Amino acid sequence: MKKIEEASTDFTYCVSVTGVTGARSQFSSNGTLEHFLRRVRENTSKPFVVGFGISTSEHVKNIWMYADGAVVGSALIDALSGASTQDEALTQSGVFFRSLRP
Secondary structure (H helix, E strand, O other), X not given: OHHHHHHOOOOEEEEOOOOOOOXXXXXXXXXXXXXXXXXXXXXXXXXXXXXXXXXXXXXXHHHHOOOOEEOOHHHHHHHHOOOOOHHHHHHHHHHHHHHOOO
8 A cells, every 4th residue: 555655646546346347336345345445544645536336425425434535437427328419418417426415
């Protein structure tokens, strides 16, 4: 963790799961992610964000208990998939981001 933090610039990106990226309905319930994020907080001084699989307001709420931000890449792509114009995409992205507020 220390080496990764030394190599990072403004923040560190943490991966929430092992495996492939993509939206998930839930994370592991055995506390592994929370334990990992606590270790990151204890061993780094820069802000850190968490990504991979985050797609709901509940995910964001849980991530924000431990991290400085949540990344919702695949979920945003899914939310924009039906947009046929830039204006539609902008509107859909606003709706999506508002839905993530805890």
